[in-house]
Amino acid sequence: MTRLSAQERESVIGTRIRTYKWYVALLLAAGGGIVPAFGQTLGSIEGTVSDAQGLAVPGATVTLAGEALIAPQVAVTLVDGSYRFRALGRGAYDVTFELPGFQTLVREGVIVEGSRVIRIDAVLELAAVAETVTVTGAAPVVDIRTTALVNDFGTAELQEVPSATDVWAVLGQTAGVRMRGFDVGGSHKSQQTGYESFGIRDQNRILADGIDTTEGDGGTGFYFDYYSIEEFTTTAAGADVEMTAPGSLVMMTMKSGGNEFSGMYHGDYEHESFVGENTGADLEARGYTGNPNLLFFETHADLGGPIVRDRAWFYAFYNHFRIDKAVSGIDRAVATDLGDFDNFGGKVTVQLTGSDRLIGYTQWGLKEKPKRGLSTDVGPDSVLAQASWSWAHKAEWQRVWSNQTFMTAAFKHFGFSWPMVPQVDPGSQPPRLDTASGRLSGAGWFPGDNGAPPFTFVRWKPQATATLNHYEPDFGGSHDLKFGYEFQIDSSRVGANANSGPVRYLDDSANGRPFNVDRIMLFSVPAEGEIASDDRNRHHAAFIQDTWRPTDRLSLNLGVRYEQQRTYFLDAASEPFLADFFPTGTTEGRTNVVWNTWAPRLGVTFALAPSTVLKGHYGRYYVNLADSHGAANPASVAWIRYAFLDPIANGVYDGPAELGATLDEQGATGLALATAGP
Structure with a gap:
C-alpha cells in the first residue's frame, strides 16, 4: 500500500463514462476468455463429439486429466454432443473421449493459458475391436467467443523476462497500458507507478486470487510476492459484466501446489x-x-x-x-x-x-x-x-x-x-x-x-x-x-x-x-x-x-x-x-x-x-x-x-x-x- 490519504488527493466526481471500443483483431496467438470463477484467471475446455457422419453423439464420457487438477474430471456429452470443463488453471491437459462401440480417442497436451476457452472437438469412429487413438498436437489458441483485449503472462514469462519483479513491471509489458514512470533495475520497486489504460487514468480493479485489493479508485493495495503468482492477466479494454469501472482489470492467480512436492x-x-x-x-x-x-x-x-x-x-x-x-x-x-x-x-x-x-x-x-x-x-x-x-x-x-x-x-x-x-x-x-x-x-x-x-x-x-x-x-x-x-x-x-x-x-x-x-x-x-x-x-x-x-x-x-x-x-x-x-x-x-x-x-x-x-x-x-x-x-x-x-x-x-x-x-x-x- 503506497498511496496517500484520500484527503490529499483530488476528489473524483461521480460521473458515468461510456466506452465505445470497436476493433479488428487478427489473432494468431492470443485471445481472451470468459472467467468462470469470479476475478481469477481460469480457462475452460469445451467442444462437441460427433460420429463419422457428423451427427452429434450424446452420452459420451469425456475425461480430463492434468497436473493442474487434484483429480480427473468427468463430463457426459449433452443432447447436442457438447461438453465443457470450467475453472481450469494454467497447464497441459489430456482429454479422453469414450463411448461403447466406438474407438476411444485421446487428445494429449491441450494447453490452457489465461482465461481462454479452448475448443476441442472430437469425431468418434466405429470400432470392430477395442482400440484407442491418441492425437498429440497444438490446440487452437484463438477464442472466438470473447471481445475482451486480454494480455496473459504465465510463470515462464513472469520469471524468464528480466524485470523489476512487481505488478507495474508486468503492466509495462501490456498492450494498451501506458506507464507514467519507468523502472530501471528496480529503481521504482518501493513505490507504485501510475498508468493509463487506453487513455483512462485510475479506475482500475486489482484482484489477487479473486480478492479485490484495489486501493481507492485504482491503486494497488499490496506489494505482491511476484514469484508466488501463477498467472497474471490484464484486460485493458472490452471487459465483460464482472468489471464495473472503465480502467484495467488486473487479475493475479496465485500458485496452488500439486500432487508432487x-x-x-x-x-x-x-x-x-x-x-x-x-x-x-x-x-x-x-x-x-x-x-x-x-x-x-x-x-x-x-x-x-x-x-x-x-x-x-x-x-x-x-x-x-x-x-x-x-x-x-x-x-x-x-x-x-x-x-x-x-x-x-x-x-x-x-x-x-x-x-x-x-x-x-x-x-x-x-x-x-x-x-x-x-x-x-x-x-x-x-x-x-x-x-x-x-x-x-x-x-x-x-x-x-x-x-x-x-x-x-x-x-x-x-x-x-x-x-x-x-x-x-x-x-x-x-x-x-x-x-x-x-x-x-x-x-x-x-x-x-x-x-x-x-x-x-x-x-x-x-x-x-x-x-x-x-x-x-x-x-x-x-x-x-x-x-x-x-x-x-x-x-x-x-x-x-x-x-x-x-x-x-x-x-x-x-x-x-x-x-x-x-x-x-x-x-x-x-x-x-x-x-x-x-x-x-x-x-x-x-x-x-x-x-x-x-x-x-x-x-x-x-x-x-x-x-x-x-x-x-x-x-x-x-x-x-x-x-x-x-x-x-x-x-x-x-x-x-x-x-x-x-x-x-x-x-x-x-x-x-x-x-x-x-x-x-x-x-x-x-x-x-x-x-x-x-x-x-x-x-x-x-x-x-x-x-x-x-x-x-x-x-x-x-x-x-x-x-x-x-x-x-x-x-x-x-x-x-x-x-x-x-
Whole structure:
C-alpha cells in the first residue's frame, strides 16, 4: 500500500463514462476468455463429439486429466454432443473421449493459458475391436467467443523476462497500458507507478486470487510476492459484466501446489557498482547528485505439494526484498531512502467430492520505510516513517452441479493499516517550517504552508461474491449464461494523528526575530490516537450475461450490470487536545449519495478463418466512487493560523497570550459543537 490519504488527493466526481471500443483483431496467438470463477484467471475446455457422419453423439464420457487438477474430471456429452470443463488453471491437459462401440480417442497436451476457452472437438469412429487413438498436437489458441483485449503472462514469462519483479513491471509489458514512470533495475520497486489504460487514468480493479485489493479508485493495495503468482492477466479494454469501472482489470492467480512436492528458492542482487551514471555537468551545477540504487536484493522461497494425494494440496511462500536509494542532495552518510518489504502467505485447495472444491488463501505484507519523504527540504529528523501492514484472505467454494451448471461463492477480506510516525519527540523538537527556504525541521509534518499533520490510514474491505454459469445447448443455438452478485464495503479510515503534536510553527529566517518566529498553527488533533473519520462506500452489484452462438462462426455477448453505490460516513467523536480552540462533541453519520446504475455490454465476434477473428465491443462503465466523497465528512482536521507574538522570545508556544491576530482558519473551530446531523 503506497498511496496517500484520500484527503490529499483530488476528489473524483461521480460521473458515468461510456466506452465505445470497436476493433479488428487478427489473432494468431492470443485471445481472451470468459472467467468462470469470479476475478481469477481460469480457462475452460469445451467442444462437441460427433460420429463419422457428423451427427452429434450424446452420452459420451469425456475425461480430463492434468497436473493442474487434484483429480480427473468427468463430463457426459449433452443432447447436442457438447461438453465443457470450467475453472481450469494454467497447464497441459489430456482429454479422453469414450463411448461403447466406438474407438476411444485421446487428445494429449491441450494447453490452457489465461482465461481462454479452448475448443476441442472430437469425431468418434466405429470400432470392430477395442482400440484407442491418441492425437498429440497444438490446440487452437484463438477464442472466438470473447471481445475482451486480454494480455496473459504465465510463470515462464513472469520469471524468464528480466524485470523489476512487481505488478507495474508486468503492466509495462501490456498492450494498451501506458506507464507514467519507468523502472530501471528496480529503481521504482518501493513505490507504485501510475498508468493509463487506453487513455483512462485510475479506475482500475486489482484482484489477487479473486480478492479485490484495489486501493481507492485504482491503486494497488499490496506489494505482491511476484514469484508466488501463477498467472497474471490484464484486460485493458472490452471487459465483460464482472468489471464495473472503465480502467484495467488486473487479475493475479496465485500458485496452488500439486500432487508432487516442489519448491523454489530465488535470489536477486544489485550493487551500486552495477548502476550506470548519466548525470552531466549541467545537472551537477544545479546541485543534483543522483539517486541511484545503492543496494537491491530479493529472496523468495516457496514449497507446495500434497496434503492428501488426489484430495488436498498446499502452497506456502515467503519473500523479502530490500532497496536502498541515494537521495539527491543528501549525504549518504547522513541518510538514505531505505525500504524493507516482507510478504508471506499460502493457499490450500481441497477436493471434497467429485463436484465440490474448497479453496483458502491468505497473504500478509509489511512495508517499512524509516526515511519516507526524505529530501533536501525534509531532513532525516523530519521524515515520517512508514511501517504498514497489508492483508488479503479468501474462503471459496466451487461446485459442479451438472454437466451444464457450475457455481462459485466466496467470502473475502482486504485491508491495511498505515500509521505515520515522526523520528523525534515533538515535545522537545516541535514541527517547524522555514517559509523563506521551504525546509522542515523537528517532528515530521507534510511540507508547505498548509501542510497536513501525519495521519493514520486504515483500509477495511470485506467482500462476498457468487457466480453461476449455466449452458443451454439447443435454443436457437447454444447459450452460455452467467449470473453473478457482488457485495463489498470499502471503508477508508483516514485521520490526522497526534504523533507530531497539535502545534506547528511557520518561521521566517529572513525576518531577524529570535528563533525566526513568524506565525503559528494550531490543529484539532486529539491528545492520543487519531481523528475518528470513517468514510465508506457500500457496493451491491448483480449481473447477467449470455454468450450466444447462433452459428459456429458467430458469437454474441449480451450482458447488463446493475450496481448500487452508497457513500456515507459513520458517527465520529471529536476530542481535540486544544479544546479551547476546537469543538468537542459527536458528528452524526449520514449518507452522501445513493447511486443506482445500469451498464449494458455488447460484444460480437465473427471467425473469418480458423486463426482470424473480427471483434467488436460496446460497453458502458461507471466510475468507482471509492472514498472520493470523504471531503463531505466534517470529522476532519481543522486548523487556525495566528501571528506568533512570542513575548518571552523562547520560540515555543506557552499559551493563548502569545497569539496575535487570527490570519486564517479551516474546518470546525470554536468553543462548542452541537451534535451535527445531516
